[in-house]
Amino acid sequence: MSIFDKFLRIRELGIFSIIIIVVITASIIDSRFLTIDSWRAVFLAIPLILVMAMGQMMVIICRHVDISIGSILAFAAITIGFVFIHYPNTSLLMALFITASVGTIMGLVNGIIVTRFNVHSIIVTLGTLSLYRGLVFIVSGGRQIDRNDIPVHIISFSQTSFLFSIPAILILSVIIVLITHLIMRHSVLGREIYATGSNPEAAHLKGINVTKVTLFCFGVCGMLAGVAGLFYASRFGYVNPGVTGVGIEFIVIAGVIIGGTSITGGSGSVLGTFLGILLLGIINVALPVLNIPGEFQKAIYGLIIVLALSLDQLIIFRMKKLGGGANA
Amino acid sequence: MLNKISIYLSENPTLRYWIIRPEWVAVILLIISIIASLQLSPFFADLAFIMDSATPYVEYGLIAIVLTLIIISGEIDLSIASMIALTAVIFGTVYNAGFGMPLSILIGVLSGALCGLFNGILVTKLQIPSIILTIGTLTLYRGIAQALASDFSLGGYPSWFIGIDYRYVGIIPIPVIIFTVFAIVVGFLLSSTIYGKQLYLIGTNPQTAKYSGIKVDKIKLLLFTFSGVISGIAGVLTTSRLAVARFNMATGAELEIVLMVMLGGTYIFGGRGNIFGTFVAFWIVVILRAGFNVARIKIESQLTILGAMLIIAIILTNYIYSKSQK
Numbered sequence: 135m136s137i138f139d140k141f142l143r144i145r146e147l148g149i150f151s152i153i154i155i156v157v158i159t160a161s162i163i164d165s166r167f168l169t170i171d172s173w174r175a176v177f178l179a180i181p182l183i184l185v186m187a188m189g190q191m192m193v194i195i196c197r198h199v200d201i202s203i204g205s206i207l208a209f210a211a212i213t214i215g216f217v218f219i220h221y222p223n224t225s226l227l228m229a230l231f232i233t234a235s236v237g238t239i240m241g242l243v244n245g246i247i248v249t250r251f252n253v254h255s256i257i258v259t260l261g262t263l264s265l266y267r268g269l270v271f272i273v274s275g276g277r278q279i280d281r282n283d284i285p286v287h288i289i290s291f292s293q294t295s296f297l298f299s300i301p302a303i304l305i306l307s308v309i310i311v312l313i314t315h316l317i318m319r320h321s322v323l324g325r326e327i328y329a330t331g332s333n334p335e336a337a338h339l340k341g342i343n344v345t346k347v348t349l350f351c352f353g354v355c356g357m358l359a360g361v362a363g364l365f366y367a368s369r370f371g372y373v374n375p376g377v378t379g380v381g382i383e384f385i386v387i388a389g390v391i392i393g394g395t396s397i398t399g400g401s402g403s404v405l406g407t408f409l410g411i412l413l414l415g416i417i418n419v420a421l422p423v424l425n426i427p428g429e430f431q432k433a434i435y436g437l438i439i440v441l442a443l444s445l446d447q448l449i450i451f452r453m454k455k456l457g458g459g460a461n462a
Numbered sequence: 463m464l465n466k467i468s469i470y471l472s473e474n475p476t477l478r479y480w481i482i483r484p485e486w487v488a489v490i491l492l493i494i495s496i497i498a499s500l501q502l503s504p505f506f507a508d509l510a511f512i513m514d515s516a517t518p519y520v521e522y523g524l525i526a527i528v529l530t531l532i533i534i535s536g537e538i539d540l541s542i543a544s545m546i547a548l549t550a551v552i553f554g555t556v557y558n559a560g561f562g563m564p565l566s567i568l569i570g571v572l573s574g575a576l577c578g579l580f581n582g583i584l585v586t587k588l589q590i591p592s593i594i595l596t597i598g599t600l601t602l603y604r605g606i607a608q609a610l611a612s613d614f615s616l617g618g619y620p621s622w623f624i625g626i627d628y629r630y631v632g633i634i635p636i637p638v639i640i641f642t643v644f645a646i647v648v649g650f651l652l653s654s655t656i657y658g659k660q661l662y663l664i665g666t667n668p669q670t671a672k673y674s675g676i677k678v679d680k681i682k683l684l685l686f687t688f689s690g691v692i693s694g695i696a697g698v699l700t701t702s703r704l705a706v707a708r709f710n711m712a713t714g715a716e717l718e719i720v721l722m723v724m725l726g727g728t729y730i731f732g733g734r735g736n737i738f739g740t741f742v743a744f745w746i747v748v749i750l751r752a753g754f755n756v757a758r759i760k761i762e763s764q765l766t767i768l769g770a771m772l773i774i775a776i777i778l779t780n781y782i783y784s785k786s787q788k
Contacts, residue, residue: 431605
């Protein structure tokens, strides 16, 4: 086995080196990129996507994809916005609980349709993507939640915290990432998710309740999208039924896939996903520094998804030639 | 009574095959939606009104016909709506750069073909599952369109080009004629030629198809390119209808296009389905959308109903196939 092949087996290393290359290139072209400000921008941009990516990663490892998360985010955000309008004193914990519950229910609906009727998750969630977005409009009546509707303690949630005034959403998202890592790596449930994704039939024969595991993944994915809805309201200070969360699912999926999660299920890691999202965040901040207009962002993300998918497939071909599977 | 029917049907497989078919769901739905719309407004008895309401959906309908073929062959293409936008933007850019109209149209359609070919190559050569690949190219193509056109509307076309939806033959708008002729031609190819039969075999069992000497990869490559070409034509048609090309044209149209195919009873796992179903489903979507607008339901709220219909259509189709063709 050549060094190249060994290198390929550690997927995180590949994405890490790409991050290094992007950072070095950007800082050579413009030294402003290495300032604290731009890194603050990177780390303020990613919590929202990072949290959603953890859920999406679980779903993709389980051999499904959930493309309705942008609409779930919007629905949770609009719900919590209306709660704030009527009860401005709602505590942060209560708000977290409400958004998480709303998200969980919507995620479970996806999961139930997918498992009960055995239809491909992308088609189901393409339907719920529109269904939930329509619900956002019906619930809100097309009204936007403005900045003065959202209480100060919720806004400050994304600005500062007791710990070196690092924004609290960053701390919370890191905690969520660590918990996801513990679940995926060190719990029976996590191993069952990997087993289900690698081979659902074998997992079933081994006594794993595939339906339950799949439902769990969709539930968590919805829950985290709901929590991201609160992050959105806090970070941007407004919720617009027609704008909030539109197209965010593709950014999340891009991050998860370039993080080395295989779309055919059964492999992927929290560290890889984290690095994937970090790369997207860095690109996002590097674009203006490199004088690339913002209009190119979507094309670049799309290109990244297609490249990552192709690379993933090439690696699988090579693995098959060498014998032995990819590292989980 | 119901019991007797089911026993009778189970004894007559041919009859069962003809009676329990998902297309009938589409036909019944069409009748129901016509009756419901008539209750809503007397305008629905006017054929000219329905024809006029149909023109904006013809672009989607054309693509739905091709998507039916792709889904029958066991693949899917979700990048269609982005290809409409990209080809329209390329067409607009090229025309504004001083190329003549015929050449611009050619370049627009060819760029669609290239997009489709790109999808096809990645699906057949790299064996990336088409459902996830086209999610990627959906973002890519829309992104390229945005990078090309920014937030501008590309306009300035000659007056003979604008407003194809206002040209009629009798009371029938030209786009509807294009759609109907296209549906009949493709329907004939699918049901009555060897190519159609090969498509069903590929969708039912690609391995067997391969060993039977069918060039599976070549046919799939052709299908994806075809999808690109038709998206390109749809892009030019849309530009003619709106008189401008923008990067955010046909946003979310994949929902309606997939809905047309699914309502028409095409089996999501491939190997079953036909053009007649999709053709009927096209009219269901047209009448529903027109009905919603007459009932003054907000466009955004209509999404809820369309989304729910997509899910119900898939579940129903799966159920019917599981009952009729064990």
